[in-house]
Amino acid sequence: MIPMGLFAQEEDENAIKAVINSAYLEGITNEGNGEKIDAGFHPGFKMLGYNSSNDRLWEFPIYYWKQGALENAADGTIAEREPVRFEFPMMDVTGNVAVVKVHYFRGDKQLYTDYLSLYKFKDGWKIVSKIFYQHPEE
Numbered sequence: 246m247i248p249m250g251l252f253a254q255e256e257d258e259n260a261i262k263a264v265i266n267s268a269y270l271e272g273i274t275n276e277g278n279g280e281k282i283d284a285g286f287h288p289g290f291k292m293l294g295y296n297s298s299n300d301r302l303w304e305f306p307i308y309y310w311k312q313g314a315l316e317n318a319a320d321g322t323i324a325e326r327e328p329v330r331f332e333f334p335m336m337d338v339t340g341n342v343a344v345v346k347v348h349y350f351r352g353d354k355q356l357y358t359d360y361l362s363l364y365k366f367k368d369g370w371k372i373v374s375k376i377f378y379q380h381p382e383e
Contacts, residue, residue, distance in 0.1 A: 264363070274329045285372055332350070334348060356379065
């Protein structure tokens with residue numbers, strides 16, 4: 246017999262992967278689909294990046310990232326690129342909070358390791374923040 250808590254945990258993990266695949270992988274990266282972006286990213290989402298040359302953080306709100314994705318879809322940039330795929334090596338869910346490690350690949354080359362934070366709202370899981378590591382070009 247499977248404990249109910251394990252079933253709920255698996256259900257949440259599947260829902261989180263579905264949100265990330267739809268909103269981020271498809272919406273932002275491979276399609277430029279605004280409806281998918283809006284469905285999976287919280288409007289308060291921020292991506293944080295680190296600039297090692299000046300030892301500072303920068304932030305990028307979802308509306309700028311969405312705008313760029315829509316422009317890339319409209320001008321054909323997305324269609325010209327090889328699609329991105331994700332792997333999920335780590336997910337930690339506690340109640341209505343989750344942190345997910347995502348390996349971001351274009352072809353066989355890993356470009357990024359992302360760390361996404363999500364909250365479970367009344368209408369489901371939403372991505373609220375991202376930090377990342379950009380792997381060096383070889």
